[in-house]
Amino acid sequence: MRISSGYGSRPVGGGFETFSWYFFRVSGVALIFLAIIHLFLNHVSTDVSCTSYQLVQIRYANPFWRVYDWLLLTLGLLHGMNGLRVVIDDYVRSHGWRLSLQSLLAIVTLVFFMLGTITLIIFHNVPNPGLICPSTHF
Amino acid sequence: MYKGQSGMWSWLFHRIAGLGILLFLLVHIVDIALLNFGPQVYNEGIALFSTPPIRIITLALVAGLFYHSFNGVRIILIDFWPKASRFQGMMFIIVMALTFLCFVGIGWYIVAPIFGIKLGNMPAGM
Numbered sequence A: 001m002r003i004s005s006g007y008g009s010r011p012v013g014g015g016f017e018t019f020s021w022y023f024f025r026v027s028g029v030a031l032i033f034l035a036i037i038h039l040f041l042n043h044v045s046t047d048v049s050c051t052s053y054q055l056v057q058i059r060y061a062n063p064f065w066r067v068y069d070w071l072l073l074t075l076g077l078l079h080g081m082n083g084l085r086v087v088i089d090d091y092v093r094s095h096g097w098r099l100s101l102q103s104l105l106a107i108v109t110l111v112f113f114m115l116g117t118i119t120l121i122i123f124h125n126v127p128n129p130g131l132i133c134p135s136t137h138f
Numbered sequence B: 001m002y003k004g005q006s007g008m009w010s011w012l013f014h015r016i017a018g019l020g021i022l023l024f025l026l027v028h029i030v031d032i033a034l035l036n037f038g039p040q041v042y043n044e045g046i047a048l049f050s051t052p053p054i055r056i057i058t059l060a061l062v063a064g065l066f067y068h069s070f071n072g073v074r075i076i077l078i079d080f081w082p083k084a085s086r087f088q089g090m091m092f093i094i095v096m097a098l099t100f101l102c103f104v105g106i107g108w109y110i111v112a113p114i115f116g117i118k119l120g121n122m123p124a125g126m
Helices: A016-043 A053-060 A063-091 A095-122 B006-037 B039-050 B052-080 B082-115
Strands: none
Touching (some): A016 A063, A016 B082, A053 A063, A053 B039, A063 A095, A063 B006, A095 B006, B006 B052, B006 B082, B039 B052, B052 B082
């Protein structure tokens, strides 16, 4: 059996590890664009001190940004947690520990996915959202 | 296996950067969940990210993100284009150069406010 390190020649024969190998690459290409644009929007075109509730209200007036953020959340979490799964496979030798950690990883992934998704769905405008750049640091 | 060659370092950096980005993602999902508690709680919580110490730590995230992105492209090229493995050493140098350039460019925007430098991305009075 081949345990994917994410490296090496293209796996053949199907199964979860083959799917995982392709998923890393496909989600990775999408994440390069999603994450770097996200970084640019919140640290360059707008300073991080202005990423306020008011700014989120302005952005989320357009459903595009909710979908964008949800894709970033979902692909980023699955790509990252799948990476952590490979790391656990690489370093944890005991079968029992491996099973426990992988199960914990699956539960943590689900909890964070739900937390992020619920936040994106139920976000709503409020009458007094405060300043766009409310930070008192600068 | 890869010991002592650029392949070992590129692999190790890729793994460390990936785990660091994942750690930030988990923190970020929690801080974004503060939106559920209204503008005051969210704005107070998120203000932490504009403090000088966290701006400095953000630089590590930016370096890790660009390295992981560019090295990921290098890995995909080696996987799907057999001839690329001949240039993997040269591609690693290109990855490091692009990471450095993007890190300096974006990093400047992140740390400039620490020195009181206005870059026009904080609309005043809003």
